[in-house]
Amino acid sequence: MTTQTHEGHYFVPNPSIYPVILSTSLLLLAGGFIFNINGHDAGKWSMLVGFLGILYVLFGWFGKVIGESEGGMYKKWEDRSFRIGMIVFIASEVAFFAAFFGALFYMRVISVPELGGFDSEFTPYPGYAGDWPTAGPGGATVHGAYTPANFTPMGAWGIPAINTLILLTSGVTVTWAHWGLLKNNRKQLIAGLAMTVALGVAFLCLQAYEYHHAYQELGLTLGSGAYGATFFMLTGFHGFHVTLGTIMLIVILLRSIKGHFKSDHHFGFEGVAWYWHFVDVVWLLLFVLVYWL
Amino acid sequence: MSTATATHHQDDHHAEHPTGIMRWLTTTNHKDIGTMYLTFSLIMFLLGGLLILAVRAELFQPGMQVMQPEFFNQLIGVHALIMIFAALMPAATGFANWMLPLQLGAPDMALPRLNNWGFWLLPPAAILLLAPFVLALLGIGDGAVATGWTFYAPLSVQGGIGTDFAIFSVHLLGISSVMGSINVLVTIFNMRAPGMTLMKMPIFAWGWMITAFLLIATIPVLAGGVTMLLTDRHFGTHFFDAAGGGDPILFQHLFWFFGHPEVYIVLLPVWGLIPHILTTFSRKPTYGYKAQVYSFWAIGILSVVVWAHHFFTVGLPTPALLYFMYSTMSISLPLAVLFFCWIATMWRGSMTFETPMLFTVGWIILFGIGGLTGLVLADVAADAQYHHSYFVVAHFHYTLFAGGIMGIMAGVYYWLPKMTGHMYNEKLGKLHFWLTTIAFNVTFIPQFFLGLAGMPRRIPDYALQFSEFNMISTVGAFVLGLSQLIFVYNVIRTVRGGEKATDKVWESSVGLEWTLPSPPPYHSFSEQPVIK
Missing domain, CATH: 1.10.287 (Helix Hairpins)
Structure with a gap:
């Protein structure tokens, strides 16, 4: 430096x-x-x-x-503080998601196969094979009531694939909006942001529908053992971050309509864009590791 | 480290700020915020000490005399959480707030409002941690968290309302630490005086930079872990339940991925301030500045890949045991470099032993014992014997009390004259040092032997053959606790008045902070000095 x-x-x-x-x-x-x-x-x-x-x-x-x-x-000096601060903050968010990805990795690769691999004479769970996806050898317990571990895992190529397209597209639209801002093309800025917000909202609606589908038709709940816990906690925290990101985008959109931001002075816009890209990357990991593989 | 060429003390306009309580609630001034951190730390240090004196009173004799075992468990866990999160870490952050802008020639911390929020998250966190004690008296719940500070599942999944309070307390403390780290990193990267390259920075800033990186990488993992605990407790997930495909040991991985770096999070700021004291009182430049910086990096990186040595005995596969043993032991290499540099800084120096230097020399020896006994515990075969015994308790008090608190105290005596403009009482300072050092050893040396003889930690009762050493340890603990009142008295006395300190305070102190008046003006370095 x-x-x-x-x-x-x-x-x-x-x-x-x-x-x-x-x-x-x-x-x-x-x-x-x-x-x-x-x-x-x-x-x-x-x-x-x-x-x-x-x-x-x-x-x-x-x-x-x-x-x-x-x-x-705020001049260049203060602007630089905000940039470094935002980068460090996003790094801490990465670490937060890493904890849940770590838990997923640990269960899939270590604890579930181990539970299935015990000597059949000594295991409390005879006949448990330790395959993935699983609700675990003991079935699912919701509010203290035992339910057999019957659930259908979430497929990757329906709504999740559409959601992947939506988020990837939203990454493009927010960048297009940024180009507009850099060229002082306010119309492009506002149109790009509006599209990004719309895509964010669409993603959240589909995610909500997917949760409803999981609970009502697939029998997949937060209590569905290792699979249910990691599925809902990972996608849930991601959805929460998309919600925050969408609110931030709406604020930036309203500010753009009011005429805020200049082509050489717009940390607020860039901070939100960085955050949005971060949420996007987390989704790609989710799609591959939670839905697909 | 660096020489200031520009003018200073230029900023004589005393910015208006609210007075009374509103000054402290709303302040964006790094010195005010640093003072609040240090004061909070001192109060919580005394409170945490009080809790553990109750524990030592119970352990004075075998059998149950003073309290119920459940209450004993609560005291132990809350003592640890308070000492680590509410005493040690805020003290280091207080120094960062006070000293980083002065040492780097910055007008303030980079993000002053965020800085204020970072502090004011701490009192709510402390309230959450302690509230269950009061609620239990009112008939709500069964007291504070009783799992120890490690929250191990499945005990923590089964615990009462106190566990929930502790989980959210940890969340608030975590947010506070992340905000503090963001502020420190931005300040170091963006607020240095012109000409002060990273390798010309005071070494205290280096120590804090690595600490902040570690906090950013590990605190969110702890937050994730306790969140899983919360959902396991109340929302039906099975992260730590084998019946659902989970594993209680998963929690230990998550916890210690944070918990081991936490040791270095506490120690690195101290390693940063120790060289300043050594160089001042040895009247020699710091030996091996670069070597120390590289060692900080090496230890910082190693600290996040060694976590499983905290649970060697849970049944990890042998390759994992070997890996975690060797990686843990390799930390002693950069640590040995640091010890060498500290000693070499003193070598043939023109040394005097004012209180900060006494604490520093005592610190080097006692922290050395902490490090060496850690090497014993890192050995898988030996650890099978020592795990969860009083040997561990003695070991981590040599690193965290001697290595942490005594280092912080050295820093307090070193910088207090700069902060307050008054000299502390040297006689009382020396008395405090000797009483602390002797009482500390009387308290914890017997615990090494108790551990070797097989006394387990966290148990309120013990077999008769452990009686004598426990008595000695309890007597030591009470002397240790009482002698801290000398420290409190000395600090209050210094804040209120006393002999005026000069700008330089010490004969051969080096660095930008000593070019300012004592105490420095409310806003300093509004014009940055230029470093050659």
Whole structure:
């Protein structure tokens, strides 16, 4: 890394109340959720207050940042901070998904074959072959009730393949929008972003339908052993990230319509685009490792 | 490391900031945030110590005297979580906040509001961790997390509401660490003074850079692991249940993929600050700057590929045992390079032994014992005997109390005059050092022998032949705990007043932070110095 000479002063923001409200809201949300899942229904009110607090902070904090950005407070130096920060943040997200891919790998390659490979005289699960996909030797237990492990795994070449096409296309449209921004072609920027948002929403609708299909017709649930747990946790967290990414894209779209961003000053756009590409890459891994193989 | 040529102390306008509690709630100033981190750390250090003194009181004699076994389990787990996540890590982050901008010649941390959020996630996390104790008194749940800090399944899948609280506490602590790491990395990469190349950086910044990389790589994996725990507990998944094709040992892999690098996350900032103290009080340049930086990298990389040595005894296949044994032992090579550099920095130096230096020299010896006993545990054959015994407890207290806390204390005595503008009381500092060092050894040397003789950890009762060593250890622990009150008194006294410290504080201190007044102005280096 070479040294750079900096022009002028770095922007150090004034004191801000948002972080404390955000932390308090997270405390209320987490605390309420804990009470809720342990049979204390009153927890939902704490969750509601926490959720509203988070919404308030999102609008307030990001609104302030957008105001500062459009007000010309951020120059090249600050811009570089945001870029490095976003890269590091996405790296931490990669590590989060790696934990779940790691769990999938461990079950498929180590624990399931081992459970099927025990000496038949000593295993508590005689006759279990350890093939994949599996709900495990003991069947599925949902809410304490035993159900036999009958489920149909999710095929790769129906909705998942369409979803792959959708996300890959959305990666193209967001890049096309970026080209528009770089050429100062606002129409292309807005049209590209609108298409990306539409594709994101379409992906989420299909994913929701797929979950419904899995629960209602395939008998595939979160409780379906190793396969069900990894399938729903991986695709679920990915879907959650697509939801966040779509919300971010909508914000960027609205900002573009209001005339924000310049061809040489648009970290907000690029940060969202990077995030979207990251979500895209995770999906490709999911498609190959969860649906296909 | 580097010489400043530009003007400084230029920034005399004292920026307006709210006063009273609002100053601390809303601050975006790296010095204020650093102070909050360090204060929080000190409070939690005392609290965590209090919890373990209750444990040592129970272990004073065989049989159950003071508490129920369930409560004993809760105290042990919460003690560890508090000491690691709420005392050690925030102390290191506090130093990073205070010192990185000063050492790098930066106007502030790169992302000041995020910085504030990083700190203010900690008190809610502490509340979540401790709330179950209070709730149990109110008749809700059965107390705090009772699994130890490692959350091993299936015990943690079966535990009560305290486990859920601990899971979300870990989530908040994890978000805090990731935000802190983002801030540190951006500051190091983007905020250095012109002319300060990476290889001219103070070594403290290097230590923190590797720590931040490790946090980014491993904290999210812990978050994923405890999330699986949560869904196993409440939403019917089977990640850690063999009946569903899962495996309790999967949790151990996920936990220790984070848990082993965590040791280096705690230690690397200390390894970064130790050379500054050694070079100041030996009046010699740091020996082997490059070698130390490369060793940091080597240890950082090795630390993420050795995790399974924490559970050699669960029945891993032999090739895995061999791999994890040899890779673990290979960490001692770069670590030996570091020890060599530390000692060589002192070699033929014109040494004086002010309190920071006393702590540093004591640290080198005690941390050395921690490292060598770790080498014993890394041996698969030996570990079969020592695993889950008090030998392990003694070992990791030599690395985390001596190697972590004592290093942090050396840093406190070294930088406190810069931060407050006042000199601490040298006599009290030295008394604190000697009492701490002696009491620490009285506490933990007997535990090595208890472990060798077969006393298991985390059990509230023990066989009669372990009585004497446990008594000695308990007496040591209480002296150790009480002597920290000297430290608290000394720190408070220094903050409130005392002999004025000079800008340079120490006779031969080197670096940008010593070119500023003591205490530095609220905003420093608004104009960056140029480094030749």
